[in-house]
Ligand code: SF4
């Protein structure tokens with residue numbers, strides 16, 4: 001392909017491609033959330049001892065911190081998990097170009113981080129993902145639980161990080177057009193697969209934690 | 224498809240609700256639940272990973288309740304649940320889970336795995352895959368007054384004995400009282416001490432109380448087996464008795480799953496709120512303490528530790544109450560590691576203790592508790608569940624640690640009442 005064709009690809013990825021991906025992602029997430037909510041939940045007739053709603057909401061946040069003593073039981077999963085999530089979101093939310101895109105979409109913007117911070121975050125996230133992949137191979141519990149969809153999710157989450165790094169740093173030559181197109185397409189792959197894979201946890205974790213907290217909260221038990 | 228398989232799948236289908244769907248959608252296969260589970264922890268076998276125990280329920284949810292799964296099913300692709308699957312999972316769902324609730328506390332996305340095990344058992348038992356001991360106990364309790372058969376005569380005998388040793392008159396089936404005491408069959412079988420203790424405490428606190436001969440058994444094998452019909456029937460006996468006697472509060476005795484059954488599941492099993500309150504005996508004692516109606520004299524000087532029953536503390540919300548009471552009567556109270564909300568199970572809950580097939584596995588799973596007990600080297604372990612109580616005694620004996628006594632907190636409080 002000529003440079004011109006790369007440019008066309010990039011333009012498609014930025015416009016039509018992005019619109020398609022965004023539509024599938026947002027529509028898909030809505031459908032998946034509705035498909036959960038319509039299943040409903042029976043009214044609980046047991047007289048509450050604690051406050052289910054407050055504790056449900058509290059648990060959405062408090063469950064982000066590991067319970068005392070549990071970190072040492074699965075350090076790679078915990079630490080790798082944290083670094084991956086933080087690194088991913090730092091790169092996603094604080095790169096100047098991403099902020100501009102978000103501003104275009106929803107009108108909100110905030111200050112960006114400098115390149116060194118973003119690149120450190122990306123590098124750490126990639127290492128963390130490699131560590132998580134390693135435990136999925138070697139640890140018997142993780143190996144037992146890991147299916148093709150877990151691998152798929154891990155790969156599509158890491159791809160935008162790697163391709164983004166290559167594109168920004170023009171690793172493969174001065175003209176970054178092709179790699180920028182690949183980067184955007186990889187992000188679109190992530191968006192398109194989001195509603196149909198475990199990537200959905202990024203939305204439904206709040207529901208799950210809320211339910212857990214409210215069930216325990218009704219009993220006056222911790223969560 | 225056989226009729227029983229279909230019945231099982233229908234029962235399981237009924238259990239899938241929004242929380243379940245949100246849990247399966249959110250699971251990221253991180254495996255963190257495994258390390259929280261006594262069965263994985265003590266065997267190192269990944270089969271015992273909590274979320275893996277729910278694989279069949281997850282499969283049903285995925286096939287029938289998700290976009291992609293439904294599309295696959297339409298094309299005849301989704302993997303179906305077979306009778307063989309149910310047979311294979313039976314041991315995972317019943318033998319390797321005490322419904323202790325630890326996994327539910329650690330899952331980073333917040334999955335209430337324990338609640339789903341409870342739900343999955345509905346499908347298992349409806350498809351004829353309940354352990355025979357639990358099925359037998361359910362039949363005996365349905366036909367009689369307890370899982371040990373008809374215990375009414377034994378109860379009356381114990382009441383008479385308790386009256387004699389305490390010199391306090393105890394009237395069964397007395398209407399319009401403040402409290403109606405339930406008992407677990409273990410407590411009735413083992414002696415009159417629990418009834419005598421409650422008699423002394425109630426006298427001291429100045430409250431009227433009774434025991435109903437029509438609804439005294441607190442244990443409810445229906446919730447362990449996972450059979451809503453059995454569970455609802457057993458709960459309604461107590462509810463009917465309490466309404467008939469117009470009592471204000473029903474006391475759930477020192478029994479973990481009984482508390483879970485009558486306090487938290489019961490109203491939902493019968494589909495309505497109770498016209499009375501339900502309290503665990505330790506909540507009642509702690510309330511008496513706060514009101515100044517429970518005062519004690521002297522303390523036990525032995526080195527004492529406390530075992531938290533999972534269904535009373537972690538899954539029942541009673542954590543500080545027993546500790547406040549312990550501090551009134553224990554000179555030398557020492558907590559084990561993880562005490563309180565993250566306490567490890569006695570190894571016998573959720574029907575595991577009654578299930579003979581699970582004996583060896585249970586003995587292994589007890590090791591975590593054993594190490595924690597050894598680390599504090601107590602003279603006695605105090606607890607507030609009759610089933611934990613007897614499980615601890617049995618496991619300590621099997622480990623040649625039976626120089627450590629197991630005590631009931633209620634009985635201990637009664638012993639130190641001042642007069
Ligand atoms: S801890 Fe939660 S998210 Fe992780 S594997 Fe277990 S159920 Fe799934």
Ligand code: SF4
Nearest residue numbers: 260320321323324326
């Ligand atoms: S409830 Fe307890 S025994 Fe059952 S799977 Fe969870 S941690 Fe294991």
